[in-house]
């Protein structure tokens with residue numbers, strides 16, 4: 304059994320097709336799906352998806368794109384919303400200086416609030432970082448010094464220096480379809496160096512479909528293609544990659560009951 308550790312099943316892309324999407328994931332061997340929150344204002348929809356399927360779990364958080372417009376991402380609200388049996392993590396949060404859709408100081412403040420909520424609840428934080436690795440690493444290191452928390456860097460596309468820092472801080476690294484792209488040789492080299500006991504697999508569906516579906520709508524079933532490529536890159540049999548990434552997920556997301 305594999306896990307899709309990051310997808311967005313509440314997005315309109317899936318509204319008419321949710322049973323099909325979850326069913327096809329099951330047929331492809333994806334036993335657990337984690338649907339990730341991006342807006343506090345849409346949290347009810349995320350919860351509804353998680354409550355509808357036994358094997359779908361969810362998180363609560365505000366995406367860095369929304370950090371400037373969603374007014375509710377204070378620590379108390381996050382902690383309160385995380386106190387639901389289906390909510391197993393905080394985020395996604397982090398820094399996105401590529402799109403810069405929210406003021407950077409708001410992104411940093413929101414990121415720190417999610418980390419504090421992760422610390423208080425004992426749930427992992429899901430970190431998004433794009434064109435911001437210096438600041439992301441600095442905040443993670445600084446916050447870890449203030450008090451331990453757990454988490455992962457999702458849709459990993461950073462360099463080896465960043466992955467080493469994340470691993471050193473005790474965090475996990477999640478590989479998405481990006482690592483299957485023809486031009487992603489450097490990323491594959493970096494992932495080869497990440498210890499197998501720190502790796503997860505995700506789709507980030509509906510975005511970033513892996514080869515051979517690149518450019519199409521992504522869905523959790525396609526996580527199997529990324530996992531197969533990751534097994535090749537790590538030089539381990541598929542079954543071993545499957546076992547390791549699922550065990551890693553369940554260790555990190557201890558609230559999930561498979």
Ligand SMILES: [Zn+2]
Pocket residue numbers: 395431457458
């Ligand atoms: Zn993201």
Ligand SMILES: [Zn+2]
Pocket residue numbers: 309311339395507
């Ligand atoms: Zn996402």
